[in-house]
Amino acid sequence: MAQGARTVMEEPTLELVLRRNPQERLKREKSPLVMLDELPALIATGYADIAEEDIVRLKWWGLYHDKPKVGTFMLRIKLPAGRITPQQLHAVGELSNEHGRGAGELTTRQTIQLHYLELASLPLVFARLRDVGLTTVGACGDAVRNVTGCPVAGLARDELFDVTELTAEITSFFYGNPDYSDLPRKHKITVAACAHRCNAPEINCISLVGALRDGAPGFAVLVGGGLSSVPRLARELGVWVRPDEALPVLRALLDAWKEDLRYRISRVKARMKFMVDDRGADGMRAEVERRLGYALPDFTLPALEREPSDHMGVEPQHEPGTSSVGAPVHLGLISGDQMIAAARLAGEGDVRVTRQQNLVLTGVSDGALDDVVSGLAEIGFPVDANRLRGSSIGCTGEPHCNFAVTETKSRLGRLIEHLEGRFGDDVAGLRLHLDGCPHACGQHWVGDIGFQGTTVRDAEGKRRQAYDVLLRGALGPQAAIGRPVFRRVPSEELDAAVEGLVAGWLGGRDGGESFRSFCDRHTDDELGVLIGREPARSRREEEEAA
Structure with a gap:
């Protein structure tokens, strides 16, 4: 056993696994991969009478209950490394409009999610996706999820090689x-x-x-x-x-x-x-x-000396006379009409979805560059938007996710607008990551400021929405898991609390010091003074204080 590894338990039996883990029984009773063939029977049965085990098996085809559980589904479409052709994106946009009330969103695993799909529409939706070469298989469930990568793979001038x-x-x-x-x-x-290791x-x-x-x-x-x-x-x-x-x-x-x-x-x-x-x-x-059957050569990955890129803005590609154009998609929300319009703007290039829930149009010629940039602005994705919008991430959460206990995208949107109004471009690139539950789809552990939804009781004992605030998380050269420094900040107090932290950073930073470095240089108590709250104590600190 490797030095420092924990003691490993004795090998269990399959009988023990099946007794303890209902999901393992479910998979062995019937393979989830057969569920598309059973859609006609499920439709005939009716949503209300479908066995919950079959609803779970549908996850292997990218389907989840929408919230509330009244018969509509979320569908996740896999896009390896976030790549989708204009023809495919156009088809997804049409499906969103025809069957999903025009709702769509981009995810941190570089996929597209549709909502409000009814059971009866699913055979047509899956057939249309198959016709344009898209799949949802394994987008959820106990499988290999969407394989992510650099959104400008094969195009960037500074990539090490094409994968x-x-x-x-x-x-x-x-x-x-x-x-x-x-x-x-x-x-x-x-x-x-990617030379920037943008793919987390x-x-x-x-x-x-x-x-x-x-x-x-x-x-x-x-x-x-x-x-x-x-x-x-x-x-x-x-x-x-x-x-x-x-x-x-x-x-x-x-x-x-x-x-x-x-x-x-x-x-x-x-x-x-x-x-x-x-x-x-x-x-x-x-x-x-x-x-x-053989030993691999020893190798140590060279240290990363730059912050991971988000590939926003105009970046020249290795092919002379062409560029990629990255545009923030605010909160990752994109309508069916916007998908169709973006597909048309992409022309002969293609479209990439980024880990930060944004879009990149590739293969844009120098002659078409101005038209593409202005066209993106016209459909709601201005390239020159405050970069805070491109670097901030919110999970699906409310109103669609059954796990979320707080607002997510809507709450993050109000916070972004507040900071933009207060600080303008000074907050460009600050990474806000907000989740509505502990599952961390919005990656709150590695944001400059992370937020995890929770609840708090008010003076009358009623539960209100609140957020734990995490600091000192990061990817890249100083990769670290953040820590909840402030617990249960009521939603209505969140804007003021974050404003205090950001104002303290902008007013007290050393030169061009990053927000993360500023937090590292200050104690929790000093940061608490900035927002007017007592920091949370770690278990060790509580034990020492006792």
């Missing part, structure tokens, strides 16, 4: 593969050779991070990242992987995890990050090499 073909190979192998659609739980992979390799289950070794392209491998209620930053395996070895290495890691029944007993512990906790990076490397 487009490798991403296609990986997605072709895993998407809908029965052998990898019965995992202990969801699994997240990212692949990129630190918080994925497995990350292939492009690097050059003696001039040759290849990858470092990070494992065990993830957020939710038990956040972890990924750990480096310390190996060098050639592009032709990438898929075998991914399979070896996934096989080791999915075959170990210890990670199927409890849904709470059914993520690869807990296996990495138990075995350590050295133990995971040893298992990969055992399965490959």
Whole structure:
């Protein structure tokens, strides 16, 4: 066992797994992959009489209950590395208008979600997506989720090398593969050779991070990242992987995890990050090499010396005379009409969805650049909007998600407008990440300022919406998991609290000091003075005070 790894429990039996974990029983009773064939029977049965087990199985096709549970669904469409052609985006926009009340949103895993889809419309929706080459299989459920990457892969002038073909190979192998659609739980992979590491390799289950070794392209491998209620930053395996070895290495890691029944007993512990906790990076490397049948070369990923890019604005591509144009999509919300309009603006290029829930139009010629920029502004996506809008993330939350306990996108929108009105462009690029529950779809653990929805009782004992405020989180050169510094800030007091923090940073920063560095340089008590609140105490501090 690797040094520093925890003691690993004895191997459990399948009988124990099936007794303890209802989801494992559900998958073995009937494969979720057959559910599309059963749609006609489900429609005939009627939504109210469908067994909840079958509703759960529909997750493997990207479907979730919308909130409230009255018969409509959210559908998540997978876009490897966020890439979608204009023809495909046009089709999704039409489906949104025809079947989803025109509602759509972009996600932090570079997918598109539609809402309000009724059961009877699903066969037509799936057929239309299939006709244009799009899939939802594994977008939810215990499968390989959308494989993310750099939104300008294959185009950026400064990328180390092009991973487009490798991403296609990986997605072709895993998407809908029965052998990898019965995992202990969801699994997240990212692949990129972006010079800025824009794709958040630190918080994925497995990350292939492009690097050059003696001039040759290849990858470092990070494992065990993830957020939710038990956040972890990924750990480096310390190996060098050639592009032709990438898929075998991914399979070896996934096989080791999915075959170990210890990670199927409890849904709470059914993520690869807990296996990495138990075995350590050295133990995971040893298992990969055992399965490959040979040792991988040692390699240490070079330190990142720049902040991750969001690829907003106009960036020249490697092909002379062409650029990509990144436009903030405020709160990640995009209507069917806006999808159709963006598809038309893309012309002969294509469209990419970013991790920050924004759009990038690629292959824009110099002659068309002004028209594309003005066209994006006309449909509600101005390229020159305050960059706070492009760098802030809100989870799906209210009104659609059954897990959210607070407002999400609407609350984040009001906070952004407040800060824009108070500070203007001085807050450009500040990263606000807001979630309505602990699941962390909005990645609140790694924002400059993170917010997790919760509740607080008022003087009369009534519950009100509130937020924990997290600080010192980041991706990139100073990657770290944030900590809840202020607990249960009532929603109506949130604007003033954040304004105090930001005003203190802008008025007291050392030169061009980042917000994160400013927070690192000050104690929790000093930050508390800025917002007029007592900071939360860690368990250790509480014990010491007692």
